[in-house]
Amino acid sequence: xxxxxxxxxxxxxxxxxxxxxxxxxxxxxxxxxxxxxxxxxxxxxxxxxxxxxxxxxxxxxxxxxxxxxxxxxxxxxxxxxxxxxxxxxxxxxxxxxxxxxxxxxxxxxxxxxxxxxxxxxxxxxxxxxxxxxxxxxxxxxxxxxxxxxxxxxxxxxxxxxxxxxxxxxxxxxxxxxxxxxxxxxxxxxxxxxxxxxxxxxxxxxxxxxxxxxxxxxxxxxxxxxxxxxxxxxxxxxxxxxxxxxxxxxxxxxxxxxxxxxxxxxxxxxxxxxxxxxxxxxxxxxxxxxxxxxxxxxxxxxxxxxxxxxxxxxxxxxxxxxxxxxxxxxxxxxxxxxxxxxxxxxxxxxxxxxxxxxxxxxxxxxxxxxxxxxxxxxxxxxxxxxxxxxxxxxxxxxxxxxxxxxxxxxxxxxxxxxxxxxxxxxxxxxxxxxxxxxxxxxxxxxxxxxxxxxxxxxxxx
Numbered sequence: 150x151x152x153x154x155x156x157x158x159x160x161x162x163x164x165x166x167x168x169x170x171x172x173x174x175x176x177x178x179x180x181x182x183x184x185x186x187x188x189x190x191x192x193x194x195x196x197x198x199x200x201x202x203x204x205x206x207x208x209x210x211x212x213x214x215x216x217x218x219x220x221x222x223x224x225x226x227x228x229x230x231x232x233x234x235x236x237x238x239x240x241x242x243x244x245x246x247x248x249x250x251x252x253x254x255x256x257x258x259x260x261x262x263x264x265x266x267x268x269x270x271x272x273x274x275x276x277x278x279x280x281x282x283x284x285x286x287x288x289x290x291x292x293x294x295x296x297x298x299x300x301x302x303x304x305x306x307x308x309x310x311x312x313x314x315x316x317x318x319x320x321x322x323x324x325x326x327x328x329x330x331x332x333x334x335x336x337x338x339x340x341x342x343x344x345x346x347x348x349x350x351x352x353x354x355x356x357x358x359x360x361x362x363x364x365x366x367x368x369x370x371x372x373x374x375x376x377x378x379x380x381x382x383x384x385x386x387x388x389x390x391x392x393x394x395x396x397x398x399x400x401x402x403x404x405x406x407x408x409x410x411x412x413x414x415x416x417x418x419x420x421x422x423x424x425x426x427x428x429x430x431x432x433x434x435x436x437x438x439x440x441x442x443x444x445x446x447x448x449x450x451x452x453x454x455x456x457x458x459x460x461x462x463x464x465x466x467x468x469x470x471x472x473x474x475x476x477x478x479x480x481x482x483x484x485x486x487x488x489x490x491x492x493x494x495x496x497x498x499x500x501x502x503x504x505x506x507x508x509x510x511x512x513x514x515x516x517x518x519x520x521x522x523x524x525x526x527x528x529x530x531x532x533x534x535x536x537x538x539x540x541x542x543x544x545x546x547x548x549x550x551x552x553x554x555x556x557x558x559x560x561x562x563x564x565x566x567x568x569x570x571x572x573x574x575x576x577x578x579x580x581x582x583x584x585x586x587x588x589x590x591x592x593x594x595x596x597x598x599x600x601x602x603x604x605x606x607x608x609x
Contacts, residue, residue, distance in 0.1 A: 150528060243346040249280060262284070266342075299389065367534075
């Protein structure tokens with residue numbers, strides 16, 4: 150669902166079972182993991198202290214993670230629907246496959262692999278590539294295939310998982326229109342997880358990295374846009390997936406302002422965000438309307454919120470950059486090809502973890518800040534232009550070119566092998582240098598070219 154997944158497993162662990170998505174893996178401790186009394190009621194002050202204390206775990210950047218989501222299509226014709234019975238059989242077979250990554254199922258039946266934290270880009274690529282090969286082999290026996298699109302270009306969203314969690318999520322998101330269901334059931338992404346950075350200032354400091362993620366994020370949206378179709382018709386946007394997140398609204402899918410210290414800004418955002426649901430041990434979960442977590446701590450109704458409720462609340466917020474001890478960059482569309490996910494992972498890792506490249510990226514994207522109008526991502530003009538036009542936007546194309554050049558210089562310093570550097574260079578030459586993105590390829594195929602934009606369900 151563009152960012153949901155099971156908890157990341159430690160390196161070397163085996164995942165012999167699949168579970169439904171539980172909203173998001175960690176490279177460090179979560180709020181729930183740092184509390185010893187999850188059933189104790191929490192006050193407003195305690196919530197703020199907990200969030201401030203755990204959202205940015207500072208230290209030298211040393212670990213990297215990735216979550217790759219995939220649509221599951223029929224091998225013989227990807228436009229045909231895959232029945233729940235077919236998915237059940239395939240996922241039963243996958244439960245027997247030993248993997249190092251956590252394998253989870255999304256609400257619409259998408260599959261996600263969430264890597265263990267890795268000490269190097271090479272180790273991460275090797276681990277996830279091996280896991281993906283094992284998953285693909287099992288699916289191929291079922292005549293199914295993994296498909297890398299940010300939004301399913303052909304099939305209408307249908308929910309596969311029927312659980313109280315997703316019943317409540319659907320009821321909550323339906324209040325803002327059809328975008329929520331499409332995001333839950335028909336979207337997929339490449340999510341890169343990087344360490345929060347040093348406490349002190351500098352190119353690897355946590356304040357700089359927080360700022361960089363929000364402006365570089367728009368460049369990543371544009372450069373890797375791969376979701377221009379809905380119901381086989383162009384939507385008028387290179388990244389329809391990013392458009393869906395915008396339509397879900399700033400309270401649920403937006404970030405905080407960048408004019409405040411990151412810990413303070415995020416804690417305030419968490420407290421003022423609406424509660425998606427109040428969980429119950431039995432029966433349907435309550436879906437309150439307009440109840441913020443701050444108001445819940447004050448009213449203590451319909452029951453007092455606990456630390457466990459806070460942990461869960463954090464998993465129901467979907468900003469483009471989410472601090473969970475580390476930083477989750479959630480804005481990249483799923484990519485075409487078996488190894489397409491490697492390029493956004495490598496570029497992002499280089500621009501965050503190599504000091505020289507990070508400084509270059511900061512200088513490159515800094516002029517883009519003027520286009521935000523001071524509004525948080527992704528609900529501002531810069532991010533909308535990135536999603537609508539991709540690198541056809543001249544400033545975003547120039548920024549992408551500068552960032553790719555810096556990444557290519559940095560990757561050998563990070564120990565990347567020829568497989569990775571060649572893939573990034575090929576992508577730069579095919580797309581970035583031409584002002585193109587994978588969405589353009591899809592639009593030029595017979596199923597997408599020449600059609601009028603479909604604005605019935607998704608409106609800009």
